[in-house]
Amino acid sequence: MNDDWWSRVFNFQDYGQLLGLVQNSLIAAAVLGIVGGVIGVFVMQRDMAFAVHGVSEMSFAGAAGALLFGVGVVSGALVGAVVAALAIGLLGARARDRNSAIGVLMPFGLGLGILFLALFDGRASSKFGLLTGQIISVDGPDLGRLIAICLVALVVLVAIWRPLMFDSLDPDVAEARGVPGRALSLLFMLALGLVVSVAVQIVGALLVLALLVTPAAAALRVSASPVLAPLLSAAFGVAAAVGGILLALGGSLPISPYITTISFLTYLACRVIGSGRDRSARLAV
Amino acid sequence: MTDLSRAGDRPVLRLRDASVAFGHRTLWSGLDLDVAAGEFITVLGANGSGKSTLLKAVLGLRALSAGSIEVLGRPARRGNRSIGYVPQQRLIPAGTPMRGRDLVSLGVDGHRPGLRLRGRRAIAARVDAAIEAVEASRFAARPVGQLSGGEQQRLRVAQALVADPGLLLCDELLISLDLHHQRAVSGLVDRRRRTAGTPVLFVTHDVNPVLAMTDRVLYFAAGQHRLGVPEEVLRSDVLSELYGTRVDVARIGERLVVLGAPDHHQPHHPDRVEVHP
Numbered sequence: 001m002n003d004d005w006w007s008r009v010f011n012f013q014d015y016g017q018l019l020g021l022v023q024n025s026l027i028a029a030a031v032l033g034i035v036g037g038v039i040g041v042f043v044m045q046r047d048m049a050f051a052v053h054g055v056s057e058m059s060f061a062g063a064a065g066a067l068l069f070g071v072g073v074v075s076g077a078l079v080g081a082v083v084a085a086l087a088i089g090l091l092g093a094r095a096r097d098r099n100s101a102i103g104v105l106m107p108f109g110l111g112l113g114i115l116f117l118a119l120f121d122g123r124a125s126s127k128f129g130l131l132t133g134q135i136i137s138v139d140g141p142d143l144g145r146l147i148a149i150c151l152v153a154l155v156v157l158v159a160i161w162r163p164l165m166f167d168s169l170d171p172d173v174a175e176a177r178g179v180p181g182r183a184l185s186l187l188f189m190l191a192l193g194l195v196v197s198v199a200v201q202i203v204g205a206l207l208v209l210a211l212l213v214t215p216a217a218a219a220l221r222v223s224a225s226p227v228l229a230p231l232l233s234a235a236f237g238v239a240a241a242v243g244g245i246l247l248a249l250g251g252s253l254p255i256s257p258y259i260t261t262i263s264f265l266t267y268l269a270c271r272v273i274g275s276g277r278d279r280s281a282r283l284a285v
Numbered sequence: 286m287t288d289l290s291r292a293g294d295r296p297v298l299r300l301r302d303a304s305v306a307f308g309h310r311t312l313w314s315g316l317d318l319d320v321a322a323g324e325f326i327t328v329l330g331a332n333g334s335g336k337s338t339l340l341k342a343v344l345g346l347r348a349l350s351a352g353s354i355e356v357l358g359r360p361a362r363r364g365n366r367s368i369g370y371v372p373q374q375r376l377i378p379a380g381t382p383m384r385g386r387d388l389v390s391l392g393v394d395g396h397r398p399g400l401r402l403r404g405r406r407a408i409a410a411r412v413d414a415a416i417e418a419v420e421a422s423r424f425a426a427r428p429v430g431q432l433s434g435g436e437q438q439r440l441r442v443a444q445a446l447v448a449d450p451g452l453l454l455c456d457e458l459l460i461s462l463d464l465h466h467q468r469a470v471s472g473l474v475d476r477r478r479r480t481a482g483t484p485v486l487f488v489t490h491d492v493n494p495v496l497a498m499t500d501r502v503l504y505f506a507a508g509q510h511r512l513g514v515p516e517e518v519l520r521s522d523v524l525s526e527l528y529g530t531r532v533d534v535a536r537i538g539e540r541l542v543v544l545g546a547p548d549h550h551q552p553h554h555p556d557r558v559e560v561h562p
Binding site: 041044045158159160161162163165166169170172173174175176177178179220221223224225226229230278 | 344346363364365366368370371372375377380381382383384387388391392394395396397398399400401427428429430431441444445
């Protein structure tokens with residue numbers, strides 16, 4: 001009984017063969033881990049965790065709709081996420097307006113997605129995969145698309161990095177110095193939509209935050225360097241996404257609990273390290 | 286050479302018959318102001334009287350409803366990087382991925398997209414010089430989110446000065462600082478205008494910390510304004526006339542205290558709307 005339970009969580013028989021099957025998923029997870037970690041730094045700076053959740057529910061609705069109408073989950077997730085992200089970017093400049101807009105969008109997206117899934121009578125695994133993540137979902141052509149989407153987002157982020165950081169930190173001064181805050185914010189939301197649409201297909205809509213917020217929150221606990229913090233965050237993202245898949249491969253559970261657990265443990269460790277450092281800094285002063 | 290002669294006969298900042306209105310309410314109007322190189326102008330007035338709006342108008346972020354503004358001989362425009370600006374303090378939260386010197390370096394190239402591929406050393410040298418000038422070297426390597434309000438303000442002054450501005454605008458620079466930091470931070474601004482001739486518009490609710498360095502006072506109240514040296518403006522009769530009610534200016538020790546100035550209700554404007562620019 002106990003053994004049976006344990007073998008569902010960890011089971012490394014035939015591991016080599018399984019590894020070959022999920023190679024594509026591993027590559028996609030690694031790329032997502034990097035981009036998710038990097039964009040997470042701005043999600044934290046701009047206080048957008050709730051927006052990430054809202055965008056991922058709309059992306060789920062898009063993907064579910066695509067399943068129902070048979071038009072490719074990648075593009076469905078992409079359209080849903082980008083439309084939601086830009087709508088949030090356009091609607092709410094102030095956090096208060098933004099949060100109420102997201103609060104309205106989120107249940108609507110989730111409900112719409114559930115409706116589409118209920119009407120769809122394909123494999124059950126695709127149904128739950130979109131909400132809680134799936135392991136062998138990425139095939140060759142899709143893999144290329146997912147990586148391309150992530151790369152576009154990464155290029156946008158690197159290009160607008162410094163002015164966006166300026167705008168996040170001190171919008172008044174940034175505006176006075178000619179930083180186009182509104183355009184930057186929309187570009188950021190576009191990148192966010194792209195990344196979320198990929199994350200939904202790998203970890204599932206409910207757990208996107210584990211790759212878009214937790215790694216950055218962990219990294220910012222231990223580093224305040226504008227270069228090191230995003231790099232650390234990307235490393236944590238990769239560790240969680242790839243490590244999660246590698247562990248999930250053995251058992252018969254979805255990958256998400258593995259990813260979220262690694263992510264969470266990384267965060268706990270960084271909190272401990274960070275608070276230890278704060279204490280010694282205070283003692284030194 | 287040419288710079289000096291130009292600075293001599295042309296004001297750095299020139300406002301002519303400038304007015305700002307929000308809807309039906311005129312915040313201030315008919316403002317003529319010439320600010321010469323090296324001048325320290327202290328801008329006073331009640332909350333919502335349009336002090337911060339004046340700075341926004343000079344920065345080109347708020348359009349005038351009438352009149353004109355020229356900065357260094359050109360009409361005010363957004364993104365004018367010859368102006369240094371330190372707005373009202375917002376405390377930088379812990380967990381911001383930035384150290385003191387990163388904050389200052391935004392003043393050099395924070396507006397520029399893309400990676401910083403070339404000229405890193407030159408930028409670092411300028412940032413170092415600016416940090417030294419505000420005596421912030423001791424904490425410039427620490428995360429900004431862990432610095433005190435006074436330390437953050439020093440760095441924000443350095444950020445405004447690192448681009449070598451021709452005009453400096455400060456909005457409540459000293460708010461929430463203790464007396465020691467008030468002196469130190471206002472001293473930095475004063476030194477800059479003495480050594481580099483950068484004129485200063487200094488918005489504040491309390492004139493005392495900067496009274497000694499103030500050349501002229503611009504006082505906004507009840508949709509009007511007075512401009513002149515402190516002894517001309519900060520007088521009971523002048524402010525009473527300006528506010529349209531009895532206002533007393535008292536000298537207590539070395540401090541000037543304005544008593545009875547209506548802050549939230551003005552008899553001139555019973556339908557007045559609170560504006561938070």
